[in-house]
Amino acid sequence: MSKVQRPWPLVGCSLVACILIALVYLLQLTPIPPGPLDVPEHHPNDERVTRPRIELHPEDHIYRTPVTQHLSWRVTSEYRRPDGVLKRVCLVNGLFPGPTIEARSGDTLIITVANDLPEDSIALHWHGLSVANDMDGAAGVSQSPIAPGKQFVYNMTITPDQSGTFWYHAHSGVSRADGLYGGLIVHAPASKATVRGLYPRALGEETSSYEKELLFLIGDWYHRSAKDVLDWYTDPGNFGNEPVPDSLLIHGVGRFACEMAVAARPVDCVAQSTNISFGPDPRRKLRIRVVNTGALAGFDLQFIHHRVDLLQVDSVDVKRPTDQPINSLGTLYPGQRMDFILWPTQDTGHHSPMAVHLNQECFKYANPALTPNQSFSLHSKSPSMPTVATESTVKIHHLDIQEVPSAPSIIQAIPPTAQQTHVVYTKIQKMARHSNKPFGYFNQTTWRPQQDPPVPLTYLPRSKWDKNQLAISTGSTPTWIDLVINNLDEGSHPFHLHGHSFYILATHQSEYGWGSYNPFVDKVPPHLSSDSTSILQDGADSAGSNIDDPLTVPYDLSRAALRDTVQIPSRGYAVLRFRADNPGVWLLHCHILWHSVTGMAMLIDVQGNPAGLIAHNASPSR
Structure with missing residues (x-):
């Protein structure tokens, strides 16, 4: 009996199919479907205005008596390019991230939130702030989500003993990963005779004063809509692997290398510079307040040529380490906050970079589009260009904030x-x-x-x-x-x-x-x-x-x-x-x-x- 000859075209198709199956197996995932972008031919937000830094103004709050702040917010969405990749982003009064709230202990915040999103219901949670239960913003627990076209009034009085670094974010659905979040800073009151920024409980008086306060909102970022990412995660074919992010943002801006995009997940990408300079003068001592706004990954921060002194974690004073100078802090996980003093660089000839290292312990597969380690210029009058973090000859002294106890x-x-x-x-x-x-x-x-x-x-x-x-x-x-x-x-x-x-x-x-x-x-x-x-x-x-x-x-x-x-x-x-x-x-x-x-x-x-x-x-x- 003669052997049956397989036609060559079928052999070729089989080989191609085997290769495709092998690639999917190696990646341990099915690609997130590209889907329509539904973007107008000419969109006004293609030219993005960057926010160079979020500078805080404690002097406007720490000396006054408590007041009632009335805020009116309108939540919408528009296409923006936070890191060069076009995505529909949630906005509060046209801003991403949303407006930064600054208050003092004892203030009352009355915030009217109008939901002008076309389809999604929303609720806002005031993360870490002690509020009455009906103002907590947990949809399904303490409030009904705000339906499209409706509004809700949050009425919260900050207790006299509460101050620190907090934040607000969506607590209904997954719109937090589409950008519905912002900073909330509560300054502790002080008398006029007190030197601004003196924190003797955390630092010695000779080291504790500072000249500026900055807020860093740092987190991972996905180029697909959060709903698409959630659908991918809940698809049984992806084996419960958490979706690895595509990028990282610092207060809503970043830089993505367009050539890194995966072919199976095409993106509308424009190469752009990103201005995230944190101040022109390297001789200033700063208080930095950091929030992890991400959906999945923790991160470490390294300041290669600077010394940092940890003040607080989750708005609570910590016991100050005394064994050696620190220039690296982390890992800060989603939802957590930390405050620290950033000392001036000892060598003004250095670039003074800040390195952000996304922690990859939750990454169960490789995302070739992601650059998890990036460096940013801290003190530059020109736009700062994030680059891949490189090895430094400076010795790294890392402090694991998860191991740091609170003040005695x-x-x-x-x-x-x-x-x-x-x-x-x-x-x-x-x-x-x-x-x-x-x-x-x-x-x-x-x-x-x-x-x-x-x-x-x-x-x-x-x-x-x-x-x-x-x-x-x-x-x-x-x-x-x-x-x-x-x-x-x-x-x-x-x-x-x-x-x-x-x-x-x-x-x-x-x-x-x-x-x-x-x-x-x-x-x-x-x-x-x-x-x-x-x-x-x-x-x-x-x-x-x-x-x-x-x-x-x-x-x-x-x-x-x-x-x-x-x-x-x-x-x-x-x-x-x-x-x-x-x-x-x-x-x-x-x-x-x-x-x-x-x-x-x-x-x-x-x-x-x-x-x-x-x-x-x-x-x-x-």
Whole structure:
């Protein structure tokens, strides 16, 4: 019998098909579909006006008495080129990022937000600011989203004891990744006799004064619309890989090399210079306030020829490191903020660059379009051109801000034990019953807004909440809570708690297997299990605890940090202690946008409903 000869055209097609399949396999993704841009032939925003820097003016606020500020905002969208690539961007009063709010402790902010977006509903959250529950801006929890053509009035009084670096951002859908965010700075009041910028709690008086304050809004950026990126992420064919960003922006501007665009994801790109100069005089000492506005990645900052002194993280004074000068800070994760003093360069002949390094721990595939490490000129009167960060002969002294404790005066407020302990487990799950789409879970619940009836949870009695609501009930009186969050994922998660700050008592990452911790079962937590008995006893003495009682585990309170956002390591956990004293229903969620929007969230009910679900009685999701 003669062999059947395969026609050559078919052989050629098979080879091409095999090559295409192999390429998709190697990239571990299916390309985000290009889709129509729907842009007019001539668009007025092709010539973009850059913002050279966001300079703050504390002198306008720290000496005056509290006032009421009335702001009127109109949210729209237009095509812009933040980094040279055309994209429809959310604007507030025509600005991206939105207007920077500057206030002082005790001010009242009355902000009328009109939604003029054609299709998307919106809500705004005031990240880190202590506000009344109905002003928190968490759509589905504390308010209904603002529908197109409608408006909502946020009325918030800043407490007299609150100041620092905050920000606002969209908290409905995914429009935060399309640019709906901005800075919110609350200045602490001072007398006229006080030298502006003196922070003796954080720095010695001889080093603490500064001449200018600047705000840096830094984050990753996607060239596709956030909805398209979310559709890509939830496509089972992409295996739950988080979408790797295409670029990075500093207060809404950047520079993308057009030739780096991936052929499968074409972009409308115009090569452009980007003016992000932060001041013409390298001899000035600056206070820099930094917010990570990104959707996925953390980042480090390096100031090769400068010294930096860390002041605050998440608006709370830190214990100042004293061992060596620092010129590198990080990693700052999405939602987190840090303040530091930037000292003048010691060598005026150097270029004085700032290097931004996107942390790639959440990147599960390579995006050849992205330049994750870029350098920017700090002091230049001409437009600053970001370049690929290069090796320097200057030695890098890096400070991991996740390991920095709060100032001793702040740590003193921690009680030796908590009145309640709750344990939860969190993970991204791909289940057959959800067509293998990735969803975020706390215990056995993936959070979604209330469906029946579709109203905010604060409008309903607890008995009417549906099955998508996992909540801790704290009781009707102020209560100290220990919350143990076990992360069962291979990736880390930055978790943010609305309405409260918490003390981070411990974080732990397992070297192998899972390092989950349940104080109702484990007598000694894993982060202490390898320590000596003397260390355990020292910890017990410092915390006033009994190591024989699993609910009074001896934590090293001298290393605690007061934050509102915590990075929980992969296959590890965090122990958080906070005082539940702000009445309402508050969201706790991962601040990676793709995780929070797919359900990695739960609730803290401080209104006290004893019939509610107690989270530590639930088992981890399977």
